[in-house]
Amino acid sequence: MIRGIRKKLSLFLIVSLMTASMIGCSSSTSEGDKEGKKNDMLVIATANDIGDLNAHGYSPMYGQNFLYEGLTTFEEGEVKPALAEKWDVSEDGKEYTFYLRKNVKFTDGSQLNAKVVKKNFDAFLKNKDAHSFLESVNLMESVEVVDDHTVKIKYKESYYPVLQELALSRPVRIMAEASFPDDGDTSEKIKEPIGTGMWKLKEHKAGEYAILERNEDYWGEKPKFKEVKMVVTPDGDTAVNALKAGEVNMIFDVESRLSPDAFNELKSSGFKTQVSQPLSTVSLIVNATDGATKDLKVRKALQHGVDKEVISEHVFYGLQEPADTLFDKNVPYCDINLAKYEYDLEEAGKMLDEAGWKLEEGKEYRSKDGKELELGFYYDGDNVIYKSLGEVLQSEYKKMGVKINLESQERQALIDKTKSGDFDITITETWGDPYDPHTLVASMKNEGYADYQAQKGLPMKKELDEKIGKVIVENDEKIRQDLYTDILTTLHDQAVYLPISKTTRLVACDKDLEGIKFNTLYYIPIEEVTRESK
Known part of the structure; x- marks a missing residue:
């Protein structure tokens, strides 16, 4: 009997030791797995689906940058x-x-x-x-x-x-x-997206998400994360709520819509936040071809009627500085002396008077030949920041007797209107590196752009286009600089563009993420992003 008890005890000890050993191994493995899995997947909110990933097409740039x-x-x-x-x-x-x-x-x-x-x-x-x-x-x-x-x-x-x-x-x-399709024509579709980039497509559910996995054979330095998941969150509130709930790890203000107030709220809630250096310029395009804004005095009055400091503070919450020129001075060939349009309601009123737009006693808005001075501000209805900008402009211009009608548009409808020149004021953004100034300036000769439609009524448009045609093929640096100076001075003096602010990009993410950086306006550079070791 004693021998049986000893035998049972021995068996119990063996099992206990084995169990302890297994628990120890399990605990050790869990810690290792935890460390190994910390960079398994990065989940990012994006407003737009990744698209068909045709390298020669126009699906969202972030996907093309990831794969190709x-x-x-x-x-x-x-x-x-x-x-x-x-x-x-x-x-x-x-x-x-x-x-x-x-x-x-x-x-x-x-x-x-x-x-x-x-x-x-x-x-x-x-x-x-x-x-x-x-x-x-x-x-x-x-x-x-x-x-x-x-x-x-x-x-x-x-x-x-x-x-x-x-x-x-x-x-x-x-x-x-x-x-490539069998006929070699990539203009419509491709068979499958295959590039040499840091990432390759693993899974895609259109309108919901895309999962990309790290290209282990990449020739350069590989990303820190093994996978990245782009979750479609069409509006900013959805993205913010997803970050708060832990459903996404990052909102990168390129293809997502992170408003300045949401950014500040997330910052105060303990999320990590970063602001880029200025990457481009937000401006209004004022139609110099048709309507009341065909008159240069009206366009100049609009320039003097905007308090950009107010816009910087109340629309962009101080995250974007006021801009005075179409291109910032640090853009190549754009460091030229252009007279600043100062905020001056008295000067603006004088110019409108000279243009024949009078403010009659007891009236809110100016009129001419029995017609009120009212202008449409056309903007992408999905962009809450531009809506806020329109509301500030509406308030500011009312002080000088100009009525602004906010015209919210679906994106394609807005593109169609601006292509046809059917607008008074719309909003634009310079293209940043590596496009500025050459690519944007060259596009001003293209009838399919709002820039051309707004400019075509200028008395010197033909000469302006000739200079644009010359500057982009000019090899002599001095002549090239002189041509850019002439082009940008003409556009500034003709008040076609009303610069508003210097564009920045915003990021809000989990507080343990590091390695976040900014590159160009349309790129999401996540290759160095990693989680801090605990």
Whole structure:
């Protein structure tokens, strides 16, 4: 009996030791798993679905940046090598020879080579009209394969921003051979999104989310997180609530809509927040072609009637500084002396009087020939910040007898109205690096843009377009600077643009995330984002 008890005790001790050992191992593994899983997935709120991820199309830029790369990239204010490790430029500036990195793989395992680069360029050149806002595409003449890892691109004219525009998110990114439809035409659709970038598509439920996984064969430095999930949250309130509930880890104000008041609320609630340096300029476009704003005196009166300090404080909560010029002085060729339009209601009233718009006793708004001075402010109805801006403008302009009607529009409807010139005032934003000033200025000659429609009524529009045509192909730095000075001074003096503020981007996220940075206006640079070790 004693022997039986001893046998049971021995068995009990063995089981106990084994259990303790297993518990110890389990505890150790859990800690290791916890450490290992801290960078498993980053969840980001985004207002827009990732789209079809066609490298040559116009789905949201953040997805194209995640999956695809170009020959060059633009970081920290300068062009840097990407899929091309170096390049040569001919003396006349019309030929660029690119030397591709070797041993770069697409995420399907196929190799990057000159043949597939040419196939990509040939594909978007077939659809050149869709990309005509890019002068480098308009001027591109041919793409030649020199050898397996060398490509030569020829241009009709020299164009100084070629390397910058080759860094753009679209349409000059490179897809794998397997992405192309059988007929090679990528203008409508592709078979599947396959790039050389840091991420590859793992799962996509249209209108809900997309999951991207890290490209373990990436040629450069890999992201810290293994996966990133982009959750579609159409409005800012939804995104903020999702962050508070722990359903997302980050709101990055590029494809999401993070209002300044929500940003400050999250900051006070203990979330980590960051503000970028100024990346572009928010301006009003005032139609100089039709209606009351065709009169220069009216346009100048509008310039003097805006208190930008009030807008900075009450619309942007101090997160965006007032702007006085279309492009900031730190933008190349834009450091020129332009007279500031001071806030001066008396001067504004005098100009409106001279234009024939009188404020009769007992009336709220000015009139001329029996017609009230009323202007429509057209804006994207999904953008609560622009709605707030319109409300401030409405209040400010009422002081000088100008009636502002807020015209909320669906995005496509707004695009259609501005393309046709059917607006009084609308809102715009310069394009930032690597577009400014050349790409935006070049687009001013394009009838499909609000800029052209607003400017076409200017008496010097023909001469202005001629100067724009010259500046983008001019090789002489002094002549180029003189042309930019003339163009920007004319637009400023003609009061076509009413600069409002210097654009910043906002981020709110879990307090243990670090490595957040800002690059260009449309990029979500999360490759260095990681969780702090406890």
